[in-house]
Amino acid sequence: MTSLPTHTEKKLGLAIDLDTCVGCQACVTACKGWNDQGYGAPLSDQDPYGAAPSGAFLNRVHSYEITPPEGAAVIVNFPRSCLHCDDAPCVPVCPTGASYKRMEDGIVLVNEDACIGCGLCAWACPYGAREMDADVGVMKKCTLCVDRIYNDHLPEEDRVPACVRTCPTGARHFGDFADPDSHVSKLTAARGGYDLMPDLGTRPTNKYLPQRRKDSPDMSAPLAPLLDIQATGFAGWLDKVLGKI
């Protein structure tokens, strides 16, 4: 059980668009909201209204600043959650078989009834995708909302992960990366989607879509137009009079 499957029929995952993400944290909230009432133990918080609130989350959004050698700095919002790796390092290290990758769709899950809470899977993950629930002592991670995507009781448009459904800018795309004709596969090919830390050999399913090239104003002399403003009318007359005094 704890060994990785040699092949998965589907490769369900996310394509995350770093160009459109505005860092609103709605996906973080939606993820927390859905996952503290459905699959497994609720994602607990410690001291939520006190001086030092802390809690388990399955999705975090960082903000980074890139300073290019020339031109203005750029802010990039960077969502970080489980990448559902093909060669997931968190699975084989598990001593109990609680951590596993599904053959049918490639989703990496934790069987919370078998988890002893040793934390070794979190140590093995380079992406910080796993957080221990301090309340129940089991490892929590993104389930790709496995209790939504196959849920016939939900309207069809809701059968996507909560983070994807809630994203107001459409920066998160859900689909099957094993199908070259899927929306996410085409998007990844068109936009040059990339893997995080590929040198660690984890072969992530989730892809990150880089920023698009943007137009930029001519910054060579941004204040130059202000130097020869020709005032006209009343302002022109005032300009002339004041200049003579």
Place this chain on the structure above:
Amino acid sequence: MHPAPSVIIFTVLAGIGFGLLAFLGAGYPAPVGWPAFFHWGLGYSLAVGGLLASTFHLGNPQRFLRAFTQWRSSWLSREAISSVACLLALAPVALSDWLGLGWPRALGLIGAALALLTIFCTAMIYAQLKTIPRWNHWTTPALFMAFAGAGGAILAGQSAAGAVMSALLVALLLTAFRIGDGAFAARAQTLGTATGLGTIGPVQGAVRVFEQPHTSPNYLMREMIYLVARKHIRPLRSIALICAGIGPAVLLTILPPVAWAFATIAAVHLIGAFAARWLFFAQAEHVVGLYYGQR
């Protein structure tokens, strides 16, 4: 990495305990009667005490039996099985030594091999992690084996073997310090490469954290980001080298081979072993720290 006391106590005590059991199993020394009872009792107490300490950091220790199931892939599971197999295999040998039953030694040799295998499995739990460059190196199992060998030899009263293993331990500690200090940099991972933002996309350049994703530390930061004050590293390394290796090597050569001498040397060695193991965890840097702009 956060230097959790339970894991430090576990690895140090279980290491020295299984080291002693390996020597006793192999018949060096082969005490009889009550000395055998105390010798074996010490080995079992350290090994079992260490294993029990390791359960203190588990979220759900009552499910520990499940940890014996995944030996095909998991070093932690292999360690669990190997440690229990060792303790079971050596039990009749200990009984035979204590009561003078004269049962054959073969089981003792098997038990000694299992003790060494247990220490190797413990080390591989850490050495297998590509996410922690300092640990992901052959020096990790070599160091764990050397600690067990030196500590085990001291407790087993083996002066010559203990002196040699202690000297070897010094050499390995120095090697691990030197290689370990450059291990993270050697992987050439930065915030820019970890996010791809430094090298992929139309705007490339120096990347820094603009705003953290959360306002107070989470599990990841508490568990995997730990900064040791640089001024403390040097004295701790000196304590580790002098107490764990240099001191025992010298004392084993000059002191008479009597019980109080070995007890004193073992106490000195343990101080060094705890200092070295604290540094082993506290100085290890996990790549996830990059996303937080911290190490």
